[in-house]
Amino acid sequence: MSVPQGSCPVDPGQMEALLLDMAKGLLALVKPEEELVLLGIRSRGLPLAERLAEKLRALSGAPIPVGSLDITLYRDDLTEMVGSPIVRPTEIPFTLKERTVVLVDDVLYTGRTVRSAMDALLDHGRPRRVMLVVMAERSGRELPIQADLAGIRVQVPPGHRVAVSVREIDGTDGITVEAC
Amino acid sequence: MTAERYIFPHKHLLGIEPLSPRDITALLDQAQAFEEVCERPNIKIVPALRKKLVVNLFFENSTRTRNSFEIAEKRLSAEIINFDADTSSLNKGETLIDTAMNLQAMHPDLIVMRHSAPGAHTLLSRHMKASIINAGDGSHEHPTQALLDAYTLRKHFGRLEGLRVAIVGDIRNSRVVRSNLWLLNRMGAKVTLVGPPTLVPQEMKATWPGIEICHDFDAVLPEQDAIMMLRAQFERGTGAYIPGQGEYSRFYQLNPARMKRARKDVVVLHPGPINRGLEITSDVADGPNNLILDQVTNGVPVRMAVLFMLSNPHGEQVP
Numbered sequence: 001m002s003v004p005q006g007s008c009p010v011d012p013g014q015m016e017a018l019l020l021d022m023a024k025g026l027l028a029l030v031k032p033e034e035e036l037v038l039l040g041i042r043s044r045g046l047p048l049a050e051r052l053a054e055k056l057r058a059l060s061g062a063p064i065p066v067g068s069l070d071i072t073l074y075r076d077d078l079t080e081m082v083g084s085p086i087v088r089p090t091e092i093p094f095t096l097k098e099r100t101v102v103l104v105d106d107v108l109y110t111g112r113t114v115r116s117a118m119d120a121l122l123d124h125g126r127p128r129r130v131m132l133v134v135m136a137e138r139s140g141r142e143l144p145i146q147a148d149l150a151g152i153r154v155q156v157p158p159g160h161r162v163a164v165s166v167r168e169i170d171g172t173d174g175i176t177v178e179a180c
Numbered sequence: 181m182t183a184e185r186y187i188f189p190h191k192h193l194l195g196i197e198p199l200s201p202r203d204i205t206a207l208l209d210q211a212q213a214f215e216e217v218c219e220r221p222n223i224k225i226v227p228a229l230r231k232k233l234v235v236n237l238f239f240e241n242s243t244r245t246r247n248s249f250e251i252a253e254k255r256l257s258a259e260i261i262n263f264d265a266d267t268s269s270l271n272k273g274e275t276l277i278d279t280a281m282n283l284q285a286m287h288p289d290l291i292v293m294r295h296s297a298p299g300a301h302t303l304l305s306r307h308m309k310a311s312i313i314n315a316g317d318g319s320h321e322h323p324t325q326a327l328l329d330a331y332t333l334r335k336h337f338g339r340l341e342g343l344r345v346a347i348v349g350d351i352r353n354s355r356v357v358r359s360n361l362w363l364l365n366r367m368g369a370k371v372t373l374v375g376p377p378t379l380v381p382q383e384m385k386a387t388w389p390g391i392e393i394c395h396d397f398d399a400v401l402p403e404q405d406a407i408m409m410l411r412a413q414f415e416r417g418t419g420a421y422i423p424g425q426g427e428y429s430r431f432y433q434l435n436p437a438r439m440k441r442a443r444k445d446v447v448v449l450h451p452g453p454i455n456r457g458l459e460i461t462s463d464v465a466d467g468p469n470n471l472i473l474d475q476v477t478n479g480v481p482v483r484m485a486v487l488f489m490l491s492n493p494h495g496e497q498v499p
Contacts, residue, residue, distance in 0.1 A: 070213065073217075073226040073227065073228040074226070074227060078228060078492075079231070079232075079491075079492065081492055082187065082492070083185075083186075083187030083188055083492055084188060084210075084488050084489045084490075084491065084492045085185070086186065086206065086209060086210060086213075087210060087213035087214070087488075088213055089212060089213050089216045090213075090216055091216070119227075123220070123222065123223040123225075123226070124220065124222060124223075125222060
């Protein structure tokens with residue numbers, strides 16, 4: 001969808017419905033024998049992954065392990081940043097071997113975060129396959145990376161910011177588009 | 181998120197003295213993330229310092245500190261040069277500044293240095309573009325040891341504020357004590373220095389007014405949460421300050437009899453290397469209350485945190 005600046009393509013009440021659609025969509029994409037694990041990319045990918053796992057469990061009856069990934073140390077612009085960012089722990093308390101790993105993030109934009117996340121996760125093991133699920137996919141890719149599933153897809157010109165809020169971090173759910 | 185991003189404001193780590201509580205907490209938090217890297221089942225290496233050159237410049241002997249730094253550097257994917265004082269031109273009369281200028285010409289990003297002269301690092305930092313990390317300067321400071329001690333205590337107790345810590349032994353000759361005093365005081369721990377009057381200079385109270393000094397180990401033992409035993413450093417002249425090793429052990433050795441006076445859940449730290457049977461007996465050093473090997477393990481993520489925090493260009497810089 002194409003949205004004007006300052007708009008709210010998704011308001012608080014819609015986020016849960018989107019997550020449920022994403023959970024259904026994800027189950028349709030995987031084979032029954034695949035063992036799913038979710039890895040939320042910090043910060044906002046983690047609560048989204050936890051909520052998605054809850055919906056998947058409700059739909060399929062099977063609990064889905066959730067881990068977190070901090071990609072700071074794998075960023076390609078790390079040495080150009082002013083000061084060193086604080087690194088938060090990566091928590092993957094289960095094996096990735098032969099599992100289907102679903103990376104969960106809030107926004108897919110340039111693709112650089114996902115590139116870093118793939119490097120980071122491959123240091124933890126060799127999954128059977130890796131998928132990408134995002135709440136919002138926007139235009140502006142700088143790497144050949146695409147999402148397997150997105151809550152919404154938005155066309156926005158450069159110089160705009162697509163921001164996903166989650167109640168666990170921001171106090172409220174929603175997606176906004178703003179000029180930056 | 182609108183929260184202001186914290187930027188570590190120091191270019192060098194010359195000591196704990198210049199650090200604020202916020203800086204110390206940032207380093208310890210950062211070390212926690214690196215501990216996860218060190219505990220990984222598979223690949224314990226991250227690309228954070230890729231393409232950075234680190235020089236390990238050791239003018240004084242060191243095994244564990246140097247190994248710990250080298251492991252930390254390797255786990256961050258840094259390029260490493262080891263520069264040994266023994267094999268360098270220092271034996272041919274080159275000055276410290278000349279050595280430094282020659283190193284500078286090779287454009288290192290970070291220099292980890294141990295030197296016997298207090299303040300050698302400060303001198304060097306004025307002549308170098310690289311960030312300098314003090315790995316021990318005489319009896320002045322040993323900041324990464326204090327950080328790993330604090331990390332070990334914080335991990336065990338969940339806090340530093342209000343902890344009662346006795347530091348016991350050769351206070352006079354110890355750089356570990358000075359760094360620990362800056363750190364523990366700044367973070368709100370209650371420190372008691374314990375040792376014979378000749379080895380515990382009273383004037384330390386002038387620099388750290390919050391500390392207690394006590395010469396009776398048995399009297400202060402029961403109320404401590406942590407006991408930090410120091411190495412009796414005979415190579416630095418400890419022997420000249422005490423009547424003999426036997427007498428030293430009688431009053432200041434941590435042994436099973438003394439442990440009975442301490443809290444059941446007291447923890448025992450020692451920066452190493454240990455003089456078994458002198459300042460501490462083997463059954464205590466290897467006993468259930470000891471965190472001595474935890475300190476060694478924690479040294480790596482703490483040094484990774486220091487290297488990482490200093491490796492990026494800074495905003496407003498203070499030494």
